[in-house]
Amino acid sequence: MSERMAIVGLGYADIRSCTPGISYKELMYEAATRAYDDAGINPRKQVDSFISVSEDFWEGTSIFDEYVPDQLGAALRPVHTVCGDGLQALSCAAMLIETGQAQIVAVEGHSKHSDMCTPHHIHQLAFDPIYHRPLGAHPQHLAGLEMARFLHESENTREHCGLVVQKNRRNALKNPRSVYGSDLSLQDILDAEPTFTPMGVLDAAQPADGAFVVVVAAERRAKALSTHPVWIRGYGWCTETPAVDSRSWGEAAYARLAAHQAYRMAKITAPARELDFAEVDDSFSYKELQHLEALDICPQGAAGAWLQAGITQTGGEFPVNVSGGSLGVGYFLEASGLMRLTEAVLQLRGQAGAVQLPAVRRGLVQSWRNLPTTTGCVVILERADGRE
Amino acid sequence: MLSKLTTSAQTRQWPGHIPVEYVYTAGIAGEAFLRALKDRGMLLTSQCPQCQTVYLPARLYCEQCFEETKQYEEIAPKGWVHTYTVAHVDIDGEALAVPQIYAFIRFGGTNGGLIHRLGQTQPHQVSIGMEVEALLLPGKERTGSINDITCFQPTK
Numbered sequence: 001m002s003e004r005m006a007i008v009g010l011g012y013a014d015i016r017s018c019t020p021g022i023s024y025k026e027l028m029y030e031a032a033t034r035a036y037d038d039a040g041i042n043p044r045k046q047v048d049s050f051i052s053v054s055e056d057f058w059e060g061t062s063i064f065d066e067y068v069p070d071q072l073g074a075a076l077r078p079v080h081t082v083c084g085d086g087l088q089a090l091s092c093a094a095m096l097i098e099t100g101q102a103q104i105v106a107v108e109g110h111s112k113h114s115d116m117c118t119p120h121h122i123h124q125l126a127f128d129p130i131y132h133r134p135l136g137a138h139p140q141h142l143a144g145l146e147m148a149r150f151l152h153e154s155e156n157t158r159e160h161c162g163l164v165v166q167k168n169r170r171n172a173l174k175n176p177r178s179v180y181g182s183d184l185s186l187q188d189i190l191d192a193e194p195t196f197t198p199m200g201v202l203d204a205a206q207p208a209d210g211a212f213v214v215v216v217a218a219e220r221r222a223k224a225l226s227t228h229p230v231w232i233r234g235y236g237w238c239t240e241t242p243a244v245d246s247r248s249w250g251e252a253a254y255a256r257l258a259a260h261q262a263y264r265m266a267k268i269t270a271p272a273r274e275l276d277f278a279e280v281d282d283s284f285s286y287k288e289l290q291h292l293e294a295l296d297i298c299p300q301g302a303a304g305a306w307l308q309a310g311i312t313q314t315g316g317e318f319p320v321n322v323s324g325g326s327l328g329v330g331y332f333l334e335a336s337g338l339m340r341l342t343e344a345v346l347q348l349r350g351q352a353g354a355v356q357l358p359a360v361r362r363g364l365v366q367s368w369r370n371l372p373t374t375t376g377c378v379v380i381l382e383r384a385d386g387r388e
Numbered sequence: 389m390l391s392k393l394t395t396s397a398q399t400r401q402w403p404g405h406i407p408v409e410y411v412y413t414a415g416i417a418g419e420a421f422l423r424a425l426k427d428r429g430m431l432l433t434s435q436c437p438q439c440q441t442v443y444l445p446a447r448l449y450c451e452q453c454f455e456e457t458k459q460y461e462e463i464a465p466k467g468w469v470h471t472y473t474v475a476h477v478d479i480d481g482e483a484l485a486v487p488q489i490y491a492f493i494r495f496g497g498t499n500g501g502l503i504h505r506l507g508q509t510q511p512h513q514v515s516i517g518m519e520v521e522a523l524l525l526p527g528k529e530r531t532g533s534i535n536d537i538t539c540f541q542p543t544k
Contacts, residue, residue: 020401021393030389060404117403120479129412130422131445132503134535137475141490144473145503149492152471152516197474197511241451244492245444245500249471 003098006222006229007345007381009039009106009215015177015330015339018114019209024059028052028110029071031211036073039215039225041104043073047215048102050074051089052081053109053334057122060115072108072213085109085367086212086338087377091235093216103218109335110211119207127372132244140204142371144196146249147286151198153250154293158198160304161285162189165202167313168282168321172328174354177343179208179330203285208330212338214345226384230348233362233380234268236261240374247374252287254376255294255366262364262378263296271297272318276360277347279340281368281376282325291366292320295378314357322347322355337367337377348383417448420460426532429524430462433498444500465522466543467495474511489514493540507539519543 011034014027022030036043043050052068061067065081068074082089086109093105116122123139151158166189172181184202192200222229238257241247259271268274278297282288289303297318298306306312312320323329323343332339344363346352362382369375393399414422417434424432434457435442436450444463449456472491478484489506491514506514507523520540530536 020396020399026389060406118480120481124479125408129410130414130418131534134533135490135503135505136479137488137490138477138479138481140477141473141475142503144475145471145490145492148473148516149471194474194476196477199473243451244503246441246451249492 004219004231005094005097005216006219006226006231007214008217008222008226008229009035009041010342010345011035011038011213012177012342013211015179015208015210017179017208017330019112020114024110024112024115025067025071027112027209027211028068028108031110031213032072032106032108035106035213035215041215041225043106047073047104047106048078049096049105050077050079051092051105051107052079053084053086053089054081055083055334057125058116058333068108072106074106084334084375085369085377086335087235087341087365087367087379088237090214090216090341090379091237091377094232094235097216097218103221105216106213107216107338108211108213109332109338111207111209111332111335113207113333114209123371128242128244138196139371140199141196143204143284144199147199147284148197149249150286150290155301156286156289156304159186159190160289160307161203162186163304163307164282164285164288165189165327167307168288168325168327171314171322171355172324175324175329176353178324178328180206180328181324199284205283205326205331208332210330210332210335210339212332212335212342214338214341228349228384230345230384231382233382234262234264234266235377235379236265237377238375242372242374244372252290252294252368252376254374255291255368255378256296258376258378259295259366262380266380268380271295271364275362275364275380277319277322277357278364278366279321279323279325279344280364280366281336281340282321282327283331283336283368283370285327287368288321288325291368295364295366314355319357322357331370334369336370337365340365340367341379344381348381415448417446417457421445422532424462425536426530428462429465429522429527431465431495433461433463433500435459435461442498442500444495444498444502463495463497465524465537467493467501467520469506469514469516469518469520470494470501471516472506472514487511491520491540493520502534504534504537505539506541508541
């Protein structure tokens with residue numbers, strides 16, 4: 001990377017299953033005020049550019065990007081919306097800084113999932129209207145198809161997927177920024193109501209409301225603003241293909257290619273050795289295993305065995321989703337990547353509270369845009385130089 | 389914020405309804421695919437002249453090479469189950485009285501496939517690799533839709 005940059009501000013608000021007492025604008029406003037306070041900046045004077053992530057159908061408002069400036073302090077300022085995951089927006093912020101276009105950029109993502117009365121019907125609008133949508137199926141049938149193929153092709157098992165749910169929901173019990181923490185036995189998970197076999201109802205992350213804002217600054221500004229900047233060492237993103245007829249069914253090619261880009265930038269050649277922890281997409285239980293393999297953190301087919309051996313548990317050699325992930329914290333639509341980023345930044349600042357890992361220096365964050373997409377993003381973070 | 393709503397009785401909602409209606413054009417290759425299905429009960433493929441990838445459904449261009457595909461060819465709707473799932477829940481999240489099987493089906497000589505319903509079978513009888521064929525609506529009832537295929541069923 002030509003320009004060093006760091007995350008210097010972090011704010012989040014109202015992480016819960018339902019938020020009838022606050023509007024989406026107020027939700028964003030609250031997260032933004034906290035992030036600007038955390039960074040010690042006045043957004044009206046010091047933020048050069050603002051980026052929000054949203055998807056019109058999730059919001060219930062067309063051309064939603066016009067509805068974001070005022071609650072972010074971005075009126076009459078450069079602002080744009082990324083119709084993608086929060087980590088794609090973070091990558092845009094990094095590019096604005098690398099090109100010298102901006103010194104300080106604010107990135108926002110939110111979920112007001114509880115405002116949707118017909119979420120599965122809205123979600124179904126993301127499926128191909130000619131060849132796929134006319135079947136009229138619940139969107140998660142695609143996850144069932146993918147999980148079955150993934151398990152068929154790999155050494156991982158249905159039980160390993162259940163252990164992912166158990167781990168992440170237990171991890172979330174210790175994380176106050178979560179909605180779905182619980183202590184389940186493996187049998188509870190395997191016996192849960194089947195939804196789209198081999199998936200059961202507990203294998204899918206459940207939705208949550210919330211907003212997340214991060215402030216990114218170029219090196220010179222970052223050092224002046226923050227005593228604990230978290231450096232962005234690499235980032236990458238990739239989309240495979242929207243077509244179900246030509247995508248890879250067994251592996252997450254998008255995550256593999258996004259990771260290559262981020263690893264190249266961060267000069268990482270042995271991820272499991274050079275990184276200390278990861279927050280990866282676990283929107284469905286099997287996705288955590290599939291993603292860990294695509295990210296080259298563990299060998300192909302070994303993610304389940306790693307979990308069973310305790311390696312990816314909180315006390316293990318390579319903790320994964322210590323926060324609880326989406327299975328434990330919740331699924332935040334396009335803000336899901338920023339939820340993972342928030343948790344990773346708190347870890348690297350030493351501010352993760354009861355889920356804090358000891359002596360972590362470098363971590364990976366990975367997102368996936370959920371069904372039916374094949375889009376993923378990877379970011380490599382490193383803690384402040386002063387603590388090295 | 390200085391204060392927040394503190395009782396649920398204070399919360400107000402505005403129920404909105406978005407009437408979303410579209411016509412989706414199938415395009416040049418899509419039109420040909422749907423016509424082959426409707427008129428002849430066949431599946432249309434197209435091949436990339438550069439990398440030889442065979443698309444099913446037929447596409448106008450290759451996503452690997454960005455070349456226009458050539459060599460349109462019809463094949464019989466017979467293939468095998470690449471992966472399958474048994475759905476117990478409908479799109480409203482309600483339990484289905486009878487579980488519905490969905491599968492991604494691959495077809496010989498192509499690199500593509502279709503997601504569709506599996507019928508005339510039971511969940512415990514389905515396996516990856518199982519050979520299936522399309523059960524089509526009678527010719528006169530077909531409209532040029534993917535639903536002209538009622539379902540795929542085990543090959544007789």
